[in-house]
Amino acid sequence: MKKIASILFAVSLLLSVCVHAQIKAVNPAEFHGAVADKKLYKVVYQLNSDDDKVIKATMKNMMNALEDPRLKGKLEAELVVHGGGVAVFKKDGPYEAQLKALQAKGVILAECENTLRERRISKDELFDFISFVPSGNGELIIRQQQGWAMVHP
Template sequence: MKTIKTLFCLAVMFLSVSAFAQTLKVNPADFHGAAADKKSYKVVYQLNTDDEKVIKATMKNINNALEDPRLKGKLEVELVVHGGGVAVFKKDQPYETQLKELQGKGVILAECENTMRERKISRDELFDFISYVPSGNGEIIIRQQQGWAIVHP
């Protein structure tokens, strides 16, 4: 008799779990992404390459995030540049207009001073509207511990 009761209980549990699992399935047509239910969001975009495609993709990603209707008016963005990424801030490169547009939208543009020292780059070679941090990696570490999301396109 105990065996029948045990089997019956197991069958009921299986059917209950199966029915519950069916209710959790999301119809793809009904899914519209995560809800931005927080008051604010913070993100650091890391750029450490001079690859033109990556530079352009990074700036496009930042703009896409700023224009996401769920994040509109809730997003704080910092672009941390180190290593080869310093190319984006050089006066002889074609990114000034795009960078000024990002900065106009509130994006912090931060260059790693370690990179400048290691590559013997002076501030005169870079746009005068950018900011500086002692180290790009240090900035990313600190921001991550402060709860900022880190994106490395």
């Protein structure tokens, strides 16, 4: 019995050494991030906060992704706004230039119609260059099932 236990221990030790030998430490100087080897990537960003810092961070994150040299020209993006996030699309807000810059890069800007109804906000209060979806959550569910990456900064 001792002999079998010794053999099993030796075999497991050998397997452990073999597995660890295949795992190599990554040299930080050689690592440059994931390779974007697909022709197209799709991402939907969710914005449901009226916090200025969250709004600005969301738009900055989107612009950073669009400008990433690995993704440039390969990224289809959508900003889905619902709840408090509706502040980003209001004409009296400070975000028009950033939104137009995102849209110029092909970003779909989509506002939830449920939010407008629940908060009694007229479409006339919002920029005329945005689109509408019946439900922000519905849009997120559909996009996720279509394989879009989901980002909620």
